[in-house]
């Protein structure tokens with residue numbers, strides 16, 4: 001399908017390398033990320049769990065929880081959305097159903113990982129992974145379920161921490177063979193390892209540049225030199241929003257006024273600009289006349 005979200009994600013990879021993929025914790029931040037020029041957005045599994053449900057990223061949230069975010073975000077942006085589908089949310093038929101529902105909700109692609117269903121954050125210790133065979137089956141089920149051939153199936157492997165580099169690369173290659181369009185090697189620690197993956201798999205490789213994890217905050221230039229095709233910032237804006245929110249709450253509580261933290265805030269004018277508030281207002285006036293409301 002020309003001009004489907006999947007097609008747009010593949011196009012974006014052609015114009016930008018590494019393609020910067022910005023985590024959007026909700027519909028409004030997606031609009032801001034689009035406005036500053038990102039060409040692709042990300043719906044983080046950790047983000048859905050943490051921000052929408054106040055839960056840790058331990059495989060507790062469901063496909064529907066995630067789909068709801070995808071719906072909301074795809075409703076306000078034309079940018080292609082890469083979505084974190086964790087372990088696929090079930091067995092082969094559930095993975096197939098997940099792919100169709102993600103696609104219908106407006107996703108451009110998903111990544112599915114090889115952790116066991118009771119998953120952990122990729123940058124935490126004691127991860128357990130399924131066998132290579134089981135992971136390959138997840139990818140086969142996903143690739144087979146596509147209704148739009150451009151919809152992107154990205155295989156994420158968490159195997160580095162469990163089985164080492166060679167085994168992780170072998171898994172990634174098996175996933176490509178099974179139909180994965182792109183590879184997400186999780187929690188790598190060196191540029192050299194990214195290069196090894198990129199050389200071996202021959203499909204685009206994503207680097208997850210998440211803060212406070214195992215992967216150093218490599219620059220775009222460094223990633224480009226390691227032949228990385230996508231640079232992901234899954235929770236960067238969310239972490240900053242949380243720190244600012246905490247500061248505002250603490251200040252109001254302690255000082256009895258928010259005067260000292262107003263500088264941290266986005267103004268009403270900026271908010272309305274991103275939302276195109278005045279355009280809506282004009283529409284109202286045009287439809288129903290200008291009298292009657294507050295300004």
Ligand SMILES: C[C@](O)(C(=O)O)[C@H](CC(=O)O)C(=O)O
Pocket residue numbers: 044045046047057084120121122123208210211213234235
């Ligand atoms: C990319 C990730 O899967 C996510 O859900 O955003 C997380 C990010 C994080 O916890 O920093 C992961 O790397 O497991």
Ligand SMILES: [Mg+2]
Pocket residue numbers: 044045046057084086
């Ligand atoms: Mg995740």
